[in-house]
Amino acid sequence: MPGRRRVAVAAVASVAVLAASTVVGVDAAQAAAGSRAKNVIYLLGDGMGRSHVTAARERYYGAAGELAMEKLPVVGQVRTYAVQKNSGQPGDPDFAPNYVTDSASAATAWSSGVKTYNAALGVDAKGAVVPTVMELAHDAGYRTGNVSTAEITDATPAGQMSHVLARGCQGPTYSAASCQDTDITGDALPTSDIRVTPVADQIARNGTADVILGGGLSRFDAADERALLRQGYDVLGSPADQQVATRADLRGARGRKVFGLFNKGNLTIEKFKRENSTAPEAAEPSLAEMTRKAITLLDRPARRKTGFYLQVEGALIDKRSHANDAAQTLEETKAFDDAVAAARDFAQRDGNTLVIVTADHECAGFNIIEKGTFTNAEAATPPANADSGNPANSSTPARGATSKDPARSTGPVNGSGSGDARNFAPATFRTVDDPASVTDGTPEASLWLTYLSGNHTGADVPVFAYGPGSTRVGAEIENTDLFDVVTRALRLDR
């Protein structure tokens, strides 16, 4: 074989080997591509249990309608339990569960993949700092965003951007009572330790999120504003002057890094803004507006790769559920769902975005009861065990026939019973299925809603998803599994 031909054959053989190995590699990548996404949008309805979703659907779209989140193709449910202080993780000999979580331990579960104690953020149950998805994504070159209708130092957004022993350590100033936890650390930590550094100080200086939109301006001060400006943030409004940002400020934002807080505390409920269109609070953007803007700001080339990770929280569902305020709970659930629609619309256009919609926990035992019935709280006695004489159904106690207690049930709490502070009756709402003559707060309204308590419950919560990797949540999963789902989708898990 002439020398030139031998070289050519050798080159072709080399190319064939290389090409073959490359094809194998690409095939493997293609196989994995079904679970890998360019972007992840993680939306969280704080306190939003399954009944919150169902009630909002029936209220705004009728029994046969669907919320935007319910249109997502993958559905599962999430276990939410937390653990006690100094507990091990599930499976460890010192594992000690706490069946009802708060927003902090729940946020740490999906942000950092560990179960921790109520109040802990970005630390495990023994106080060790654990990295968050947002930190990992930012380090890997993704652009990052954090949006909430709560103070941005509140548990859910803070769970991605800070590490503290106690979520009450929000700022603007340190206090030992709110920041230290000697049950975890033994002795008090020096104030230079990140775990006792107020969340606001951390957010203003660690650059974890490129886009930060929400409430809580009172937590930040002039030093925080200087720190943000040094890092290149466009600061909407002014922490130094305690001047809140507005919807107009948000619309004009163009920077790669944007910090905008639209209220000194939590953002204002939608109902108030709708009914008071000239009030200063009406200049606050909705959650859907913030979500769309955050996507626009984040969806641009990053340092090393194109892609972003965005967390969006509808916080006021929980806060109004604590107050057993069904009208505002429903409206805030709808506002959250509008943000879900904005995320889904982007994901459908983009074609390579994973959207996850879930909750941290259920709040207040929200329930839908049959029209015309009443709850135990309204009854003179709990339901009778009418079959107690039957050996097959002879569990005790046996009670007499139940009846409604007129002193505890004085009409719909959003209607004729609204002036009675001791009234346990349901709130009633018309839906699109009702005749036009039916109004809220009447016995004729078809949606009857009740609360069990003013606190969180231990119920599992729903999860809905769309896009690459979404099938992983279509099961009964732990809240810590959501960390794995997102880190795998963004290839942060190596």
Next chain:
Amino acid sequence: MTRVRLVVLVAVVVVLLATGAWWWSGGGRSGADPQSAARTALPDLTPASGPPTLESLETVAPAPGQVVQAAGPFDDRFRLSGLRFDGRTLTGTATVTSDVSEILELEAVAGFYDRDGRLLGTARDVYHLDESAGGHAEHEGTPDERHPIRITVPAPLRGQAVAAAVGIPVLVNE
């Protein structure tokens, strides 16, 4: 272009594609330590050196027998009522008016003043809810929005303090 050059060119292109695919799949970062991603140092932050206070305590000058409110960062979130000072103890009630799920932290700081309105010293009332200790159980149901304030004049200032001011530098509700 000769066949050899063509083959070499194809080989280069294939190598570049393979390298790109490897990089895209994250091969360049496989040794990164995830723990290092956690932000645990803030070099431009001066750590706190004491308990929280209010600058406004330095600027108010209450008249003898008077109790006034000292401005703080959360004044739009609560209302003070029933403020009284008998020379030994300041009492009153803070009613949180913002959206309350649960009061987690509330710290009230009182300044005590002499007859000339000079600040003599401070004392505080500290409330902290330990969620993990089951603090909720004391008041199941909708949380209470009121917090009683009771702050006693420090012993060295007794007999000198004739007026007081009070404000809230720490307030957190879920």
